[in-house]
Every structure is written in C-alpha cells, then in structure tokens.
Amino acid sequence: MTQKIFMNDRLVSREEATVSVYDHGLLYGDGVFEGIRVYGGKVFLLQEHVDRLYESALAIRLEIPLSPSAMFNAVTETVQANGIVDGYVRLVVTRGAGSLGLDIRRTSNPQVIIIADTITLYPEEIYQNGMELITASTLRNHPGALSPRIKSLNYLNNILAKIEGTDAGTLEALMLNHKGEVAECTGDNIFIIRHGIIKTPGTDAGILEGITRNTVIRLAREAGHEVRECPLTRHDIFVADECFLTGSAAEIVAVVSLDGRRIGTGKPGEITLDLRRRFQEFTQQ
Ligand code: PMP
Numbered sequence: 001m002t003q004k005i006f007m008n009d010r011l012v013s014r015e016e017a018t019v020s021v022y023d024h025g026l027l028y029g030d031g032v033f034e035g036i037r038v039y040g041g042k043v044f045l046l047q048e049h050v051d052r053l054y055e056s057a058l059a060i061r062l063e064i065p066l067s068p069s070a071m072f073n074a075v076t077e078t079v080q081a082n083g084i085v086d087g088y089v090r091l092v093v094t095r096g097a098g099s100l101g102l103d104i105r106r107t108s109n110p111q112v113i114i115i116a117d118t119i120t121l122y123p124e125e126i127y128q129n130g131m132e133l134i135t136a137s138t139l140r141n142h143p144g145a146l147s148p149r150i151k152s153l154n155y156l157n158n159i160l161a162k163i164e165g166t167d168a169g170t171l172e173a174l175m176l177n178h179k180g181e182v183a184e185c186t187g188d189n190i191f192i193i194r195h196g197i198i199k200t201p202g203t204d205a206g207i208l209e210g211i212t213r214n215t216v217i218r219l220a221r222e223a224g225h226e227v228r229e230c231p232l233t234r235h236d237i238f239v240a241d242e243c244f245l246t247g248s249a250a251e252i253v254a255v256v257s258l259d260g261r262r263i264g265t266g267k268p269g270e271i272t273l274d275l276r277r278r279f280q281e282f283t284q285q
Helices: 024-028 046-059 068-081 124-129 156-168 211-222 234-238 270-283
Strands: 004-007 010-013 031-039 087-094 112-117 131-135 172-176 182-185 189-194 197-200 227-229 242-247 251-258
Touching: 004 068, 010 068, 024 087, 031 046, 046 068, 046 087, 046 211, 068 087, 068 112, 124 251, 131 156, 156 172, 172 234, 182 189, 182 234, 189 211, 189 234, 197 211, 211 227, 211 242, 211 251, 211 270, 234 251, 242 270, 251 270
Parallel strands: 131 172, 131 251, 197 227
Antiparallel strands: 004 010, 004 112, 031 087, 087 112, 172 182, 189 197, 189 242, 242 251
C-alpha cells in the first residue's frame, strides 16, 4: 500500500506532501505537534492529544484552520487509509508561509499535516533490564521563555540534551529546570517510587504535561497507590526504590541508574512492572 499523508483538507501521496521553504514551521520552528499511538487499529487517547494540540496552538497564538472535531476525524481517516493497526501518528500544524521576518501577520495558510506510520520502539532489552540515564547539563527551557507545556516544533532544547545522552551512551537524558529541580527527560516524563509512594514533578516544574503521565497517575491511583505531584531533585532519584519514564512511544520504561549510580536494586521495580502491565491492558481496551 502506498503511504497517504493528510495535508490541510485531503489525503495526498507522500510525494505530494510538501511545504513551502517560506513556512515559518521550517524557518523558525513556529508550529505545534503531537505524537500519538495506534493500538489495535484504534487511535489511543485521541481526544486528549487533540485537546493538547489546540492548547499548544492557543499558547502560541496559532489559529488551526480545522475544528477540533474535524481534526479528530482527519486523524482517524488517515490511520484507516494507511491500514495502520499498531503504529504512530504525527500530527503537525505549522504557522504557514510568510516573509523572511518574524511577523505572524505576514504568514498565511497554516499547514495541517498528519502522518500515520509504524513505530520504532526502545529495544526489548531495555524493557527487560531497565534504562540508564545521565543528567544533561542543558537545562529545560525557562517556563517564562518558551513554556515546556507547549508542544511546539521548536525542540532544540530537548535535542541538545538528547545529544548529551547519546554522547554518554544512554537512550534518554534527565533534564533539570532553572531551579535545579528534576523536570523530565527529552521525550518522556519521569516518576520515582519511595516507600511505596509514587512521585512525579508537577506541571509547574517546567515539563510537558504528558498524556501517558496523566494516564499513569490515574491508573496508579485506581490501583490504590498514593501519587504525589511535587518538586524532586536528583537526590530523590538517587535514593528512590524505583524510577520509571512515561511517554506515548516509551509507554512505561524502568530506569535503573542515573549518572552511573544504581537506583534501587538496579533492576526494574515491582510497582513499575505492575503499572506497566496495567497500562498495557488499558491500551488494549
Ligand atoms: N516530555 C516531552 C518533552 C515530550 O516530548 C513527550 C512526548 N514525546 C513527553 C514528555 C511524554 O508525553 P506523552 O505521554 O503525551 O507522549
């Protein structure tokens, strides 16, 4: 089957799916996006992703030329047209083509792009044995500069931290906020467990409010766990019993070391594995 990409108002071939070199998405990273999973032919938590996309757009004063319900339907249509059963959707809205200056009043035609594809996951071995992390020296964006709550096309902050992880031989890197507190990883939120209490940085810590994060908080509470959203430091990770990351692509993945220091037993923890089972069950509903 040849791949079909949704562009603005219809499905086109991959070759036809092009944007202008004057698009401010390209020139300035001026736009917003979402990364969404498909399980068993169903787009997972699509409404939540559409809601976050429109919130991100509102925050950067980008008017999306489709209604949220039309966007919802367009994603579903694109997944079906590509016969994706288990895969990944990338939803992108750019500011559109403008002049070479920054003025958004000179841009027009925001581009709506929906790509439905297969997904490359972390290697199975990482789920079995857990992931190693390093702390990046690149701080998460100051919320007063470019708020990490906006899922914008400008991901350089995260890319620079990701490079540090890659250089150190890790698949993810921990990012601290401007206060020195734990924020999140480059594409995943972070949780710790200490004495049975699950903790994760609050939305004011300079994080993207992950949809997987919110789902895991809910599932953990339903399972009877206490979950606290509170400031965390690296110290809290070093002394944690368990640590794990959440993200649409990663789902739930255990973290077993930070900066070469073992966390807990150095193996994926019991509560982490139980939450992972519960989460996977939820994806199949
Ligand atoms: N933080 C960042 C910086 C991200 O880019 C992502 C998404 N890849 C996440 C956290 C996880 O968010 P979600 O669970 O909504 O995928």
